Amino acid sequence: MTTHAQIGSSPLTAAKLRNPPRLAGGLPVFGHTGAFINDTVGLLQRTHDECGAVGKFKLFGKDVVLFTGPEAHEALFRQPDEVLSPNAAYKMMVPVFGRGVAYGAEPAKMAEQMHMLYPALRNNRMRTYTEIVARETLDTIASWGEEGEVEASAFFAMLTNYTSSSCLLGKEFRTEMSEEFSKVYYDLERGIVAWGYIHPYLPIPAFRRRDRARARLGEMVSEIVEARKQSGYRGEDFLQTLMDAEYKDGSKLTDHEVTGMLVAAMFAGHHTSSVTTAWTLIELLRHPQFLDGVHDEIRARYAEEEAYTFQSLRDLEKTERAVKEALRIHPPLFILLRAALKNCQILGYQVKKGDWVAVSPLVAHRDESVFSNALQFDPDRYGPGREEDRRPFAYISFGGGRHKCMGNAFAILQIKTIMAVLLHRYDFQLVGDTIETDFQGLVLGPKPPIRVRYRRRARGRPLHDAKEHPASGGD
Numbered sequence: 289m290t291t292h293a294q295i296g297s298s299p300l301t302a303a304k305l306r307n308p309p310r311l312a313g314g315l316p317v318f319g320h321t322g323a324f325i326n327d328t329v330g331l332l333q334r335t336h337d338e339c340g341a342v343g344k345f346k347l348f349g350k351d352v353v354l355f356t357g358p359e360a361h362e363a364l365f366r367q368p369d370e371v372l373s374p375n376a377a378y379k380m381m382v383p384v385f386g387r388g389v390a391y392g393a394e395p396a397k398m399a400e401q402m403h404m405l406y407p408a409l410r411n412n413r414m415r416t417y418t419e420i421v422a423r424e425t426l427d428t429i430a431s432w433g434e435e436g437e438v439e440a441s442a443f444f445a446m447l448t449n450y451t452s453s454s455c456l457l458g459k460e461f462r463t464e465m466s467e468e469f470s471k472v473y474y475d476l477e478r479g480i481v482a483w484g485y486i487h488p489y490l491p492i493p494a495f496r497r498r499d500r501a502r503a504r505l506g507e508m509v510s511e512i513v514e515a516r517k518q519s520g521y522r523g524e525d526f527l528q529t530l531m532d533a534e535y536k537d538g539s540k541l542t543d544h545e546v547t548g549m550l551v552a553a554m555f556a557g558h559h560t561s562s563v564t565t566a567w568t569l570i571e572l573l574r575h576p577q578f579l580d581g582v583h584d585e586i587r588a589r590y591a592e593e594e595a596y597t598f599q600s601l602r603d604l605e606k607t608e609r610a611v612k613e614a615l616r617i618h619p620p621l622f623i624l625l626r627a628a629l630k631n632c633q634i635l636g637y638q639v640k641k642g643d644w645v646a647v648s649p650l651v652a653h654r655d656e657s658v659f660s661n662a663l664q665f666d667p668d669r670y671g672p673g674r675e676e677d678r679r680p681f682a683y684i685s686f687g688g689g690r691h692k693c694m695g696n697a698f699a700i701l702q703i704k705t706i707m708a709v710l711l712h713r714y715d716f717q718l719v720g721d722t723i724e725t726d727f728q729g730l731v732l733g734p735k736p737p738i739r740v741r742y743r744r745r746a747r748g749r750p751l752h753d754a755k756e757h758p759a760s761g762g763d
């Protein structure tokens with residue numbers, strides 16, 4: 289009898305396992321690849337609508353099984369890496385992070401490496417990061433004056449690049465290497481293209497530029513590591529944490545590994561935080577009833593003193609719920625993948641070795657049986673008495689289980705800090721037409737240009753009261 293890794297229901301033999309229902313349509317070899325490229329979210333949603341909690345479609349010649357619903361998410365997230373592997377699914381990231389680092393390492397080694405990030409995420413560090421984020425935000429808006437207009441996507445991308453490079457890479461990168469870092473980071477990002485799914489080392493220009501950028505970044509990190517060792521300077525950043533870290537056998541990370549871990553943290557945290565900051569502002573501007581509550585909360589909290597501290601930020605509950613709700617409606621990582629290394633069964637369904645397995649936070653968060661009026665922006669759904677996120681594995685913007693996001697608290701703190709600084713000082717208004725989601729990249733964000741008008745806060749008179757209400761729209 290074939291044995292199966294099993295989780296999520298009582299033990300079943302292979303004979304009793306069901307095959308996941310297959311989505312209709314699709315071409316013989318390419319399957320649903322065309323539909324996935326043209327309308328990724330539409331395909332995922334159709335799979336759920338037509339097949340239910342478990343459905344299968346074909347992508348790049350592989351069967352992809354989509355699991356939706358808290359129970360299914362839990363069953364999937366609890367599978368060991370030896371059965372459902374993120375490393376095999378995300379192997380296109382290996383050249384970016386580097387061989388032997390994160391998804392390029394064996395699961396046990398990757399787990400050790402991830403564990404090394406924890407000291408960088410403790411509360412004492414969060415205090416430092418809060419100050420850095422507040423200062424970077426204040427510096428960035430220092431030239432704004434009384435009123436003006438800003439393109440929100442570019443603005444938040446730039447601001448979170450400053451904050452992430454300060455907190456993660458350290459002050460040397462932020463102050464002395466900022467320009468060159470932006471360039472190599474850009475080339476690394478541009479090296480993540482669909483061809484990577486087919487083979488991450490194809491001889492194409494985008495991959496050559498990516499590899500040159502990765503090599504140069506390694507040199508830059510080595511220079512800083514050496515300079516810190518020489519001078520005895522210790523940063524309060526991820527770089528220092530990784531320089532200090534040791535494997536269980538007492539060995540240290542190599543510079544190549546330190547670089548790879550920093551790149552991994554930047555990639556995990558930069559765009560995701562940038563687009564979420566943009567969406568939070570956009571959704572609040574579209575929903576004045578919630579914006580007013582957030583304004584009041586921020587302006588009351590900072591009425592007497594203007595120090596944006598870790599502690600004061602903790603008091604901004606409405607702001608936090610708004611961030612959380614923006615993340616539910618617009619989860620930046622809309623599909624989370626695993627590759628099946630063995631036959632296994634999830635909730636009584638057969639997953640075959642070689643299949644890909646997916647959950648989609650976007651589809652999951654539109655499930656009316658889990659979130660009431662799921663398409664509505666309603667931060668109060670997390671408030672006392674409702675707590676719609678209480679059910680385990682229902683809210684999965686940060687994933688779940690052993691690979692759940694490690695930077696979630698940092699990300700929310702960062703976005704709250706930016707919101708507090710901006711909304712404390714300025715009133716904002718959306719300009720222009722409906723804002724759509726940009727489905728072009730790995731991280732879903734609002735489609736630029738997002739024009740936002742700002743005006744220095746006139747106490748007691750929010751901009752949306754003073755002027756006609758701005759355009760609003762959906763996806």
Ligand code: HEM
Pocket residue numbers: 374402552553554556557558560561564615619620621624625684685686687688690691692693694695696698699700
């Ligand atoms: C709004 C911002 C963020 C979102 C929406 C987000 C989302 C996610 C999700 C969904 C995963 C799970 C991926 C999977 O299971 O395949 C993940 C993993 C991860 N995230 Fe985040 N993330 C954010 C910010 C950050 C930040 C700021 C950092 C670090 C500073 C970070 C570090 C990580 C790491 C290291 C992992 C991998 C954990 C592992 O595989 O063990 N993330 N993130």
